[in-house]
Amino acid sequence: MSRHANGEGSIWKRKDGRWVGATYAATNTGGRKRVYVYGKTRVEAREKLTALQRELDRGVRVPVENWTVQEYLEHWLRDVVKPNRAPKTHQGYELVVRRHIAPRIGRKKLRALSVQDVRRMVQELQDSGLRPRGVQFVHSTLRAGLQNAMRDDLVTRNVAKLVQVPTPRYEVGRGLTPEQARTLLEAAKDDRLSALYVVAVYLGLRRGELLGLQWEQVDLEEETLQVVQTLQRVDGELQLLPPKTRTSRRTIPLPDPVVEALRAHKVAQNKERLAAGERWVDSGMVFATTVGTPIEPDNLSRSWYKVRAVLDEPQPRFHDLRHTCVTLLLTEGVAPHIVQQIVGHSAIDVTMTIYAHTSLDEKRKALRLLGNRLA
Structure with a gap:
């Protein structure tokens, strides 16, 4: 075999009949190592070696570990x-x-x-x-x-x-109509978590944000609420984590119905504290179990299924309460960027995507207004 220039690589035939190509390459740790390619023929080994050298010329570094x-x-x-x-x-x-x-x-x-x-x-x-x-x-x-x-x-x-993969079709919940929302809140009055549903409908908080809310983030005198964390189960245990996105961290003014609901809820929670006695765990959670511990997110479903039963099929998901807040605010003429800030969407197009799923009655009303304007 003729001699090759340094770094050009070499090819030879093994005793088992396979062909081997070899060259030296820089590693990801700053050193150098010899790397090999294999082929059934000399031509195949040469092609693989050439392709490898092309990658190395582009700056690829070979891992010392030769990772899979x-x-x-x-x-x-x-x-x-x-x-x-x-x-x-x-x-x-x-x-x-x-x-x-x-x-x-x-x-x-x-x-x-x-x-x-x-x-x-x-x-x-x-x-x-x-x-x-x-x-x-x-x-x-x-x-x-x-x-x-x-x-x-x-x-x-x-x-x-x-490699392209099919883009899934996302079904965005339309949310509740004003009549449905009133029916739901009326049905929730007898539930110990009735204030949670009021906050969900009026402020559009995510489930984890609701369950991660602590009293120190609620100011009933100034009538404001801060979203700074979310409750999630990770690695088998409940954890308070930062909000979903940067824009999810927000301060929201509280409308009167929310203030009233939270004040009543605080009174009811204090009664539960007295009833629990030494069993009470002072977690500081706004929405807690009857002994003060954080509520398991999946366990909220037990309360939710009972409350939503007053609505006709198809019955809404809990997350549709968030969509309800967005849709009703936009229907009332609130500027989209304000709605985005209230509910903590990452971008304005997320807000408008939810609102795009409006009802036929809302579309008919909009087109009737246009018709009246042009008549």
């Missing part, structure tokens, strides 16, 4: 996602990697992962019956992990970005 996809994603989850993202985000990513990505492409070498591999994974997920939203989340998790690999100079392209 699973190994790299576990590193990404542990050292990048967990310290820098919300616990719920890490929990969701970890579940997706463990349940969907690792079993299908986890053993693939990170540097060798191809568009075809990702496309095959997506197809398998669809064939397994996973809903479009789930497929999209798996794909977006892999895409985020590979994007970090690009920042680490471990791959030259994000192959997940080159």
